[in-house]
Amino acid sequence: MIDKPGDMFDRDWEWAQLSRWVSSTVERASLGVMSGRRRQGKTFMLQAICEATGGFYFGATENVPRQEALRQLGNAVGDFLGSPGVTRFENWQQAIDGLLSLSTDRPIPVVLDEFPYLTGDAKELPSIIQHALAPRRKLRLDSRIRLLLCGSSISFMGGLLSGQAPLRGRAGFEMVLPVLQLPCRSRLLGIA
Ligand SMILES: Nc1ncnc2c1ncn2[C@@H]1O[C@H](COP(=O)(O)OP(=O)(O)O)[C@@H](O)[C@H]1O
Numbered sequence: 001m002i003d004k005p006g007d008m009f010d011r012d013w014e015w016a017q018l019s020r021w022v023s024s025t026v027e028r029a030s031l032g033v034m035s036g037r038r039r040q041g042k043t044f045m046l047q048a049i050c051e052a053t054g055g056f057y058f059g060a061t062e063n064v065p066r067q068e069a070l071r072q073l074g075n076a077v078g079d080f081l082g083s084p085g086v087t088r089f090e091n092w093q094q095a096i097d098g099l100l101s102l103s104t105d106r107p108i109p110v111v112l113d114e115f116p117y118l119t120g121d122a123k124e125l126p127s128i129i130q131h132a133l134a135p136r137r138k139l140r141l142d143s144r145i146r147l148l149l150c151g152s153s154i155s156f157m158g159g160l161l162s163g164q165a166p167l168r169g170r171a172g173f174e175m176v177l178p179v180l181q182l183p184c185r186s187r188l189l190g191i192a
């Protein structure tokens, strides 16, 4: 188990679930989806798990055109790999394959936070991820990343995996982060 950071209130169960999936020994890439209302600690928890495990975190920006989003993601990957400015993604296929390549020897979380912002100008992104994670695809079998898509819209994020959606049945982890309980919220806000 991965130790929960000392500055994180509550969330023992959620942390345990997340860290179990992130550190599971499944020998291929795995997909996860997290949602939950704003200001409930999604980003806080995801950054913490990435810090604790040497994972990759990327928070998307709203209203950014496709090429700029790819540029920002490329920059973040370059920084992560210790070669700033070197990584460039021409399109989303390349970008997702780049993420799959981030770890082939040990499981690490690879987080795309604010995922719905990315699909704003790339509606085909869920379908690209579906193909990238096809069951027998070599890059998927060689990869050990835990690709976690996160967003605040519970209906949008849930919709990624439901009905006729391309990613239906593809996720190894799904969590709707519960609203923080009142005593915990008061402590966070510094109210006795
Ligand atoms: N379990 C927690 N322990 C301590 N601080 C938390 C916790 N959850 C959330 N916070 C704080 O609450 C604020 C909102 O969290 P954030 O991660 O931005 O929410 P979200 O990503 O769900 O919108 C942040 O300032 C964060 O530091």
Ligand SMILES: [Mg+2]
Pocket (backbone or CB within 6 Å): 042, 043, 044, 113
């Ligand atoms: Mg957030």
